[in-house]
Amino acid sequence: MCNLIWKDIVLQKKGSLILLPALFGYIVYNPSYIWIGFVFSVVIILDVFAKDEDSAVNKLLNSLPYTRREVVSSKYIGAIIFTLLVVFAMFIGGLLFHREVPAWKETMLMVSLSMIAISFILPFLYKFKTQYIFRAFLFLFVVYMIVINTFIKNLNDILREFVQTILTLQDPSVFLMMILSIIVLYSFSWLLSIRIYRNKVF
Amino acid sequence: MENVIELRNVNKSFKGFQLKDFSMTVKKGFVTGFIGGNGVGKSTTINLIMNLLQPDSGTISIFGLNYKQHEKEIKQRIGFVFDDNIFYEHLTLTEMRRIIKRAYSNWDDNLFRYYVEQFELPLNKKIKTFSKGMMMKASLTIALSHHAELIVMDEPTSGLDPVFRREFLDVLHRLMENEDKTIFFSTHITTDLDSIADYIIFIDKGQHIFTKESTQIEEEYAIVKGETELLDADTKKEFISIRKSNHGFEALTANKSRIEEMFGQMVLIEKPSIEDIMFYTKKGAEWHV
Incomplete structure (x- = not known):
C-alpha cells in the first residue's frame, strides 16, 4: 500500500511545483491560513484522485498485486499526507513571508475542514465520475445562493462568527469531541468507499 | 496434469x-x-x-x-x-x-x-x-x-x-x-x-x-465436401452442421474416421481451419436449437 501512496506523490510532483508558488503567493497577500490551506488541500487531493479515475488505470491497479481495499485506503491515507504537506508548506510560507507560523487552532481547523470535505467527496467520487462532482458543486452553490438570498440572509456572518467561536474556545473537551467526531466521520467514509469500490466494474 | x-x-x-x-x-x-x-x-x-x-x-x-x-x-x-x-x-x-x-x-x-x-x-x-x-x-x-x-x-x-x-x-x-x-x-x-x-x-x-x-482437432475434425444426394437422415447425424449449395454440400464433422469409413472416396475430406470449426460449430448450435 505504501507503494500506491508513493505513486500518488510521484505523480503529483509536477503539479505541486506549480501549486507551491501559488500557495506562497496567497500567503504573501492574505495570510488567511484556514481558507487557503483548505482549498489547496482539497484541490490537490481531487487532482490525485482524478489521475486514477480512468477505467484503464483502475484495470492496471487492480491487476497488479494490490487488493481493492488497499487501492481505496491508499487514497484516504494519502489525503491526510497531502493535507499535512500543505500544512508544512504553509508553515514555511508563514515563516518566510510573515516571520510567524499559523496558530495551532487555525491549523487544526484547516485540517478538520479538509477531512470533513474529503469524507463527503471521496465516496461520491467512487460512486460517480468527477464530472458529476462539478454538477454537485454547482447544485450546492445554487442552494447556497438561494439560502443566503431568501432564508438566512446573514449566513456568511453566522459562519464567520462560528469560526471565531471555535478559534476562541478554551475548553479542551470540546476540541476532543470535535476531533473524535471527525475521525469517526472519516473512518465511516473510508469504509463506505471500500464498500462502493469492492464490486465496481471498470 | x-x-x-x-x-x-x-x-x-x-x-x-x-x-x-x-x-x-x-x-x-x-x-x-x-x-x-x-x-x-x-x-x-x-x-x-x-x-x-x-x-x-x-x-x-x-x-x-x-x-x-x-x-x-x-x-x-x-x-x-x-x-x-x-x-x-x-x-x-x-x-x-x-x-x-x-x-x-x-x-x-x-x-x-x-x-x-x-x-x-x-x-x-x-x-x-x-x-x-x-x-x-x-x-x-x-x-x-x-x-x-x-x-x-x-x-x-x-x-x-x-x-x-x-x-x-x-x-x-x-x-x-x-x-x-x-x-x-x-x-x-x-x-x-x-x-x-x-x-x-x-x-x-x-x-x-x-x-x-x-x-x-486435426485428427478428429474434417471439412467434408460431396454431392447433396449423399445426405439422408442417417448421414446428416454425423455432421456438426451442413452448408448446401447447387454444387453439393460442405459440412464439418468431429468424427473424421467414421466419415472416411462411411463415404470412402465419394467425398472430399479436407483439413479444417479453426475458423471453419468456429463457423460450423456456431451454425450447428443454432441449427440444433
Whole structure:
C-alpha cells in the first residue's frame, strides 16, 4: 500500500511545483491560513484522485498485486499526507513571508475542514465520475445562493462568527469531541468507499 | 496434469449478456488460445480470471488458490497484457517501470532492459505517443519482467499489423521453448493459434463449447465436401452442421474416421481451419436449437 501512496506523490510532483508558488503567493497577500490551506488541500487531493479515475488505470491497479481495499485506503491515507504537506508548506510560507507560523487552532481547523470535505467527496467520487462532482458543486452553490438570498440572509456572518467561536474556545473537551467526531466521520467514509469500490466494474 | 486456471460452473450476468454455467481449465506449461467472436464473453472471462470481476456464482482458482484468501499471492505470479492502453499516458516507460516494479517482489531490471532492447522500445518517450504495436510490446515487456508463471492476454494481437503480429507470436514461441510458463490468450484472429497454441478453448454466447488439443482437432475434425444426394437422415447425424449449395454440400464433422469409413472416396475430406470449426460449430448450435 505504501507503494500506491508513493505513486500518488510521484505523480503529483509536477503539479505541486506549480501549486507551491501559488500557495506562497496567497500567503504573501492574505495570510488567511484556514481558507487557503483548505482549498489547496482539497484541490490537490481531487487532482490525485482524478489521475486514477480512468477505467484503464483502475484495470492496471487492480491487476497488479494490490487488493481493492488497499487501492481505496491508499487514497484516504494519502489525503491526510497531502493535507499535512500543505500544512508544512504553509508553515514555511508563514515563516518566510510573515516571520510567524499559523496558530495551532487555525491549523487544526484547516485540517478538520479538509477531512470533513474529503469524507463527503471521496465516496461520491467512487460512486460517480468527477464530472458529476462539478454538477454537485454547482447544485450546492445554487442552494447556497438561494439560502443566503431568501432564508438566512446573514449566513456568511453566522459562519464567520462560528469560526471565531471555535478559534476562541478554551475548553479542551470540546476540541476532543470535535476531533473524535471527525475521525469517526472519516473512518465511516473510508469504509463506505471500500464498500462502493469492492464490486465496481471498470 | 496440473491446472493453472480452473473455472467451475461460473455464472456472471450483465444487462444483455450472460456467462452461463461456465467451466474451463488451463493446463500448466502450455499455450492455450481462447477463441470466439466479438462480444461472446472472452473479455468477461479474462476479467474474472484477473479478479477484475467477481462471479455471481461458481468458483475460480488460479494456481490452485482462490482470490478471497490469496489475491496478492496470485497476482504476484501473473503477467497481464490487455488490448487497450492501461498505463498512465503522460508518463514514459521508465517512469512507468518505477511505479510498477515496486508492486512485484520478483521484479528483474535486467529482464526489463533485455526486452526493451529486443523490442527497440523508447524509454523516454511519453506512452501516449506509442503506436499500437509499441504499446503491446511495452505491455508484454512489463508482463515478462517479474518472472510471472502465468501470462494472461486479452486480444494481444488485435489491431497489430501482420509483421508486428508475427514478431509478437515469435516472442511467445521463444518464451515457451526456454521457460516453463503458461500462456493463456484470447483472440478472434484464428491464424494466431495455428502456430503456437497447444490447446484451444472455444466460447460462444457465454457458453463453453469445447476445449481441445490442437493435434486432437486435426485428427478428429474434417471439412467434408460431396454431392447433396449423399445426405439422408442417417448421414446428416454425423455432421456438426451442413452448408448446401447447387454444387453439393460442405459440412464439418468431429468424427473424421467414421466419415472416411462411411463415404470412402465419394467425398472430399479436407483439413479444417479453426475458423471453419468456429463457423460450423456456431451454425450447428443454432441449427440444433
